[in-house]
Amino acid sequence: MINFGFSISKPRTIDIDRNNLHKSNEIIEAMPELQTCIGCGSCTATCTAGNLTEFNFRKVHTLVRRGEYQGAYEEMNKCMLCGKCRLVCPRGINTRGVVMLIKRKIGDF
Amino acid sequence: MKHVVVIGGGVAGIRCAIELAEMGIEVTIVEKQKHIGGKVRNWHKLFPSFTPAENVVEELIKRVQNCQNVQIRCCCEAENITPHQVTISGGETLNCDAVVVASGFTLFDARIKEEYGYGIYDNVITSADLEDMLNRRAVKLTNGASPRRIALLHCVGSRDEKVCQRHCSKVCCVTGVKQAMELKRLFPTADVFNFYMDIRMFGPGYEEMYREAQADYNIHFVRGRISEVSPTIDGKLQIKAEDTLTGRPLKMGVDLLVLLIGMKAGDSNKRFELSCHLRRQDSGFMQPKDSFLGNVESNMNGVFYAGTVTAPKTIGESLNEAVTAAHSVAEWIKHTA
Numbered sequence: 001m002i003n004f005g006f007s008i009s010k011p012r013t014i015d016i017d018r019n020n021l022h023k024s025n026e027i028i029e030a031m032p033e034l035q036t037c038i039g040c041g042s043c044t045a046t047c048t049a050g051n052l053t054e055f056n057f058r059k060v061h062t063l064v065r066r067g068e069y070q071g072a073y074e075e076m077n078k079c080m081l082c083g084k085c086r087l088v089c090p091r092g093i094n095t096r097g098v099v100m101l102i103k104r105k106i107g108d109f
Numbered sequence: 110m111k112h113v114v115v116i117g118g119g120v121a122g123i124r125c126a127i128e129l130a131e132m133g134i135e136v137t138i139v140e141k142q143k144h145i146g147g148k149v150r151n152w153h154k155l156f157p158s159f160t161p162a163e164n165v166v167e168e169l170i171k172r173v174q175n176c177q178n179v180q181i182r183c184c185c186e187a188e189n190i191t192p193h194q195v196t197i198s199g200g201e202t203l204n205c206d207a208v209v210v211a212s213g214f215t216l217f218d219a220r221i222k223e224e225y226g227y228g229i230y231d232n233v234i235t236s237a238d239l240e241d242m243l244n245r246r247a248v249k250l251t252n253g254a255s256p257r258r259i260a261l262l263h264c265v266g267s268r269d270e271k272v273c274q275r276h277c278s279k280v281c282c283v284t285g286v287k288q289a290m291e292l293k294r295l296f297p298t299a300d301v302f303n304f305y306m307d308i309r310m311f312g313p314g315y316e317e318m319y320r321e322a323q324a325d326y327n328i329h330f331v332r333g334r335i336s337e338v339s340p341t342i343d344g345k346l347q348i349k350a351e352d353t354l355t356g357r358p359l360k361m362g363v364d365l366l367v368l369l370i371g372m373k374a375g376d377s378n379k380r381f382e383l384s385c386h387l388r389r390q391d392s393g394f395m396q397p398k399d400s401f402l403g404n405v406e407s408n409m410n411g412v413f414y415a416g417t418v419t420a421p422k423t424i425g426e427s428l429n430e431a432v433t434a435a436h437s438v439a440e441w442i443k444h445t446a
């Protein structure tokens with residue numbers, strides 16, 4: 001069955017009022033360049049892991065920046081740290097650094 | 110009679126010379142190419158009205174040639190500038206009362222973005238190449254066939270840290286939509302896809318043209334930047350992107366890929382800064398005195414700017430600035446007389 005991501009038990013709204021942005025602010029402070037992402041998707045298009053699994057680097061780091069941490073650690077674990085994404089990022093973001101930072105900051109979340 | 114040197118015979122330089130001449134000022138246009146007209150000489154039809162580019166260029170050239178007091182010097186490159194002297198290739202110096210720098214922009218060299226295969230694979234072309242093919246009525250694949258699937262990629266050599274071009278080139282989104290429509294008119298059965306990060310339709314009639322491209326031409330807009338291109342065994346090009354609106358990687362084979370190349374700072378700008386102390390912006394474009402009331406003035410009294418030498422601009426904007434620059438020059442000359 002196609003999973004469209006809808007469910008009745010969990011609200012889908014990203015509720016910025018309720019989300020705890022503390023961690024996400026810490027992450028952005030440690031790597032301000034992450035805020036320069038323009039969401040072009042080059043990283044995901046070229047991603048070794050993303051072509052094999054549902055891992056989407058752009059989506060995961062964007063969710064983290066919105067205070068949505070659930071599952072982010074497990075997702076980032078799918079990254080093989082191959083660095084292809086960094087080669088294509090038009091904003092020159094140190095993408096592997098982002099993966100490591102997010103894992104470090106929310107590992108215990 | 111007062112004498113002004115205009116550097117660059119693109120649309121901005123020509124328009125400025127006409128305006129100065131009409132105010133009774135003697136003008137010399139210094140143009141490094143064989144002909145005046147600048148980049149617009151190479152374009153086919155202009156957005157958003159699909160006016161033939163030659164109508165605009167020929168009218169300007171006719172008007173400037175009718176001006177008694179304008180001298181046009183082609184195959185001359187301006188090398189050194191002071192407010193009262195311009196040195197051209199060969200060492201000759203031209204004395205003057207003021208200088209207008211209208212030396213324009215440089216096209217981004219698409220070979221630098223190696224991952225898109227320009228100059229490596231067949232049927233990867235730039236927007237400038239396409240304008241030329243349209244002019245020659247020779248839009249076809251290298252094997253002579255008609256393309257059935259075409260992709261256009263926005264922001265090639267713009268908004269890209271990797272090639273040190275942070276700025277947005279402003280005209281390529283509109284050009285991309287215009288070219289998609291022209292391709293669809295030439296090849297009505299072809300599928301045309303525009304890959305974009307943001308669609309910037311800032312001018313009058315541009316957004317309407319975009320809507321028309323979607324509604325009446327069925328052009329597909331995919332929000333995602335192509336990350337790489339590779340050739341397939343059957344002679345096509347495989348492109349990869351993320352369809353960011355669905356959040357999934359996307360791949361497809363196309364016959365023709367058009368790279369919408371950006372406007373880079375002009376090649377002469379660096380020299381103008383080093384030898385003439387004119388200021389440049391981080392983008393490499395020349396720095397006007399200020400963004401509002403001094404937008405056609407430089408940091409040096411007596412040196413003025415017009416057109417794309419200071420930033421990516423449309424033809425209309427470049428022409429308007431040329432007129433403003435001419436009047437600022439006239440005023441300055443009057444005050445210093």
Ligand SMILES: Cc1cc2nc3c(=O)[nH]c(=O)nc-3n(C[C@H](O)[C@H](O)[C@H](O)COP(=O)(O)OP(=O)(O)OC[C@H]3O[C@@H](n4cnc5c(N)ncnc54)[C@H](O)[C@@H]3O)c2cc1C
Binds near residue numbers: 118142424
């Ligand atoms: C693919 C493409 C399509 C476009 N289509 C449109 C369109 O449909 N509508 C629109 O409004 N705009 C369009 N534009 C933008 C348009 O090309 C510019 O607005 C216009 O060319 C600006 O004119 P200019 O005179 O400032 O510069 P240029 O056209 O660059 O002219 C500058 C001139 O100066 C000369 N020069 C440079 N340095 C020196 C030197 N040191 N000494 C002597 N001479 C020198 C150059 O040889 C050139 O002739 C398009 C741009 C691109 C890239």
Ligand code: SF4
Binds near residue numbers: 043080085096
């Ligand atoms: S480093 Fe990780 S996120 Fe980047 S392309 Fe490789 S697997 Fe994908």
Ligand code: SF4
Binds near residue numbers: 040043085093
């Ligand atoms: S390639 Fe860079 S700018 Fe583009 S979505 Fe990925 S992180 Fe953001």
Ligand code: SF4
Binds near residue numbers: 263265279281308369
């Ligand atoms: S005008 Fe459009 S294609 Fe050109 S650089 Fe800006 S966003 Fe990119």
